[in-house]
Amino acid sequence: VKYRYSFLAFLIGFILQSTVLHNIQLFGVTPNLILILVIAFSFLFEEKHGLVFGILFGVLQDMLFSPIIGISSAAYFGVALMASIARKYLYRDNFLSVISIAAIGTLGFNLIYWGLSSIFGGTYDVVYFLLRQPVALIYNTLILAFLNWFLIRKVIRYRGFKYM
């Protein structure tokens, strides 16, 4: 996948997340499209798009929605690294691998985010944070499974082909 296509995907994801997705929130939680794209690009493709755009859109997200800039970037960076490493050990065409990596990635992202927020003066309670996780896990896993099954597998048949 070329960088301009992945950039477009991240841009659309970012705009949708900050404008429309709050209308489908469940218990105050909405899906995190940037995180889903970071996991998808890091786990399913060879290139470093997830890593690069995770950092870039993480900064943008923090500028608009967080008191501290850099927290989301660091969390996306951590998840992208984790998914890239997992790609070497897990069979990426296996549906179960995709679901597992989405769940672990969501939990990992939120843990890093909560940990860094707490270091920089965040007051959020660990129990409250943990209670939000099941909804976030279900949302993100379902969307990544949908993306993987209906879009990535059908549209991009040869993911390793670098001239696409």
Place this chain on the structure above:
Amino acid sequence: MRWFREHKNLVAILGVVLILLTIMILSYTNAGKTSAMGNLAGWLASGVQQPISKLGNNIAEGITSVFSFGKTKQENETLKIKIADLNKKIVSLQLTTAELNQLKELQSALNYKGVKNSYTYVTADVVAIDDSDLYKIFTINVGTEEGVQKDAVVLNGDGLIGRVFSAGKHWAKVIAVIDENNSVSFRVFRDVNLLGVLSGDGKGKLNGYMLDSQSAVIEGDMLITSGLGTYPEGIMIGKVTEAVWQNDQLIKAVSIDPSVDFNSIRKVMVLSAPKAATSGE
């Protein structure tokens, strides 16, 4: 140098971590200041996201109204009864208006300068909000050009929302009161002599304590801002859900359910102090 060449990936990872850490520390120490990059992000939010946000909200509202027809009908009946009640109140208030006008004339005759009602306000739309993370921070489509400054108070019809965290030309980032470490001073609406202090409880609600540990605050009491500190007097904060004496700290602690539903904020009002003259109404 050879070690660096042999461990390129590790060096790159450490480099990124170091840069991100520096950004975080700088942003922590300069909290609330707007950088050129921040201005660009704000411009993107207010310019590009506003129409999409509006469209999304309209569609969501349309779908919701179709499915909640029964509820709307019931609400309509309740509102009719409320209107009748309010009409009765209008009559009695008109009588007091005459008295108030007399007092205002007296105030101007004595050249008395009051502090109340000296705020101007500007209304704004929420153009970008992200519920995927912990914070309830959102972007609105008014900024310094409209007279909105850092720390300006933000509210809606239900009550206190929070304050402006940082502001650009035509946008501002708002932090909700439930995310705040800073304390907000309050009064009990039933008895305005009962004062206390509250802040975010880290669970999406508010908690605080009474200044006088003997205060007779009870469950169900409504709380309003006291006027001490950043927030002007009389803004609804929420309802007391629990008031307990804490033996270990020797205080009367209160848990508060905010009057604002932070999950469905669409329109807000920003209050500006008289010093920061506003162009909007």
